[in-house]
Amino acid sequence: MSQSLKMKSSDFDVTTLSSHMGAEICGVDMSRPLDAITIDAIYQTWLSHNVILFRNQKLFDRDLVRFSRYFGELDLGPTMAWQPEEGQEHPEIYVISNVMKDGNAIGFLGDTEVDWHTDLCHSDLPPKATTLYAVEIPTDGSGDTGYMNMYGVLEALPQAIRKAINGRELKHEDAHTLQGELRHGVSEEKLRSLEEAPGPVHPMVRTHPETGRKALYIGRQYNGDHRAAYIIGMPRDESDALLDEIWTIIRYEKCTWYHKWQVGDFLMWDNRCVMHRRGSFSSKMRRIMHRTQIRDASLT
Template identity: 45%
Template sequence: MALSAGSEVASGRRGEPIDVIPTGAALGAEVRGIDLRDLDASQFAAIERAWHDHQVILVRGQTLNDQDLITFSRRFGDLDWAPVQETGRRFVEGLPEIYIVSNVTVNGQPIGSLGSGEAVWHTDMSYLDVPPMASMLYSLEVPPAGGNTSFCSMYAVYETLPDELKRKIANLKIKHDGTYNSGGYLRQGVTATDDPRTSPGAVHPLVCTHPDTGRRMLYLGRRRNSYLLGLELAESEALLNQLWDFVARPEFAWEHVWRVGDLVLWDNRCTMHRRDPFDDSARRVMHRTQIKGNAAPV
């Protein structure tokens, strides 16, 4: 999706303005005129403000090594170590903060996780009691087609719900499944199950308030094995299907087509994201960091 013509001006490097250009969709903006290796306080403040305003920000044309990525990420808070995924291989050697997302294999062994298939709509690691606050993805190699990442505004989804549905879900809690990752792979060390009532995972409110913006949002996590506590399974499934029908609407989403050197930062608390599949013979290598959450969703 193309960026909109309108732009916002924020204080940037050495007092010069930088452009914050909204995508024109329900969320997302590109931040231009910055080098993430050399940020002063006013630049970082502008980036953080744009992130809160637009939920997802894109910075193109960056040349970052792994330590640069870690240094920039840490300006937002402490970092999680990369999660253990389906292969057991999870991070850059010596840098456990950097999680490798890739379909590339070396000597028959994957260098990262999630392969080349579709990654369905999800919130990163919502199956934890305190999920990560944000995620950051930096592109090193991209396929000639496919592998696009779409983001969905959970503010916009919640605000669009009919009042009667809002009242119905106001006090419900949802269990976020920890059995499978967004690529459909069984998490390492977890026993397979498809019973949402008994699968492992954290319980969070279905409707949450963002701690920084004060806005209300729907907190769904991912569809597979999710369960609304206190309801019969059939009732839970029907209500969740009704809510997920809103997530599928294109007016709540923005699709990003990757280039090498792109960095995308998203707010894990108020967005979901998904990835298109791509040709497995093409290489895709991304390095990701996660900013730790400060508290459980409320």
């Protein structure tokens, strides 16, 4: 399904990528500064389609930072094991890669599968958007990124579950990474239970501050072997059972779209209504992605 957006000073084509979400924008060169009308049209397309894709881009980090800044202030990347190098020109760029250089990884997340999650749900101010730019991808085409429309997941939940989560909040554990490693400043001895773990509380059903639509906001199921969240004010066994029931439904992947990467692809997704995951790929393959994250001004 394709449509053209014609504007006063620029135009681009929008092609819908799936029935659940995703739109490809053609006719925009992200390496050049964009005018306000084009920027607004891109933003509106993003809000409508939740994930936008630009292909065949040739971007330096400065281009990626400039484009991302059109839509809000940028945060530095997740800091669990990473600090920007001193003197780094663009500390907003967070490298996701399995590539080793002089015995050290140049980025994060390696080559393993990364389970369904919402970025930084374990922080007080999760970013509204995450962007990824493909610098180098596995030559066998593996390492897809999956996206899930959480408006759709909420609408499809059985009534009994919707009733049970109505008005409920989740405490998200901030002690472990998605892979189960302890974050900086947390010791295992002090971490006797999920209830005692540091972490923020977010509503299970979020009203998107810009679209006004409601979406399920459930974060992560596990961080390694550790449960990642519990429902505030509910006995733990009931909370665990209800969350597992919801995660079973999520894993049917009814509202899902997978993106197969090409070098030069740029994706930007809305963390307020989309979860994502990554498929594993061979450790013999190189994958280098440059990432930014855009602050959610509605939370500050």
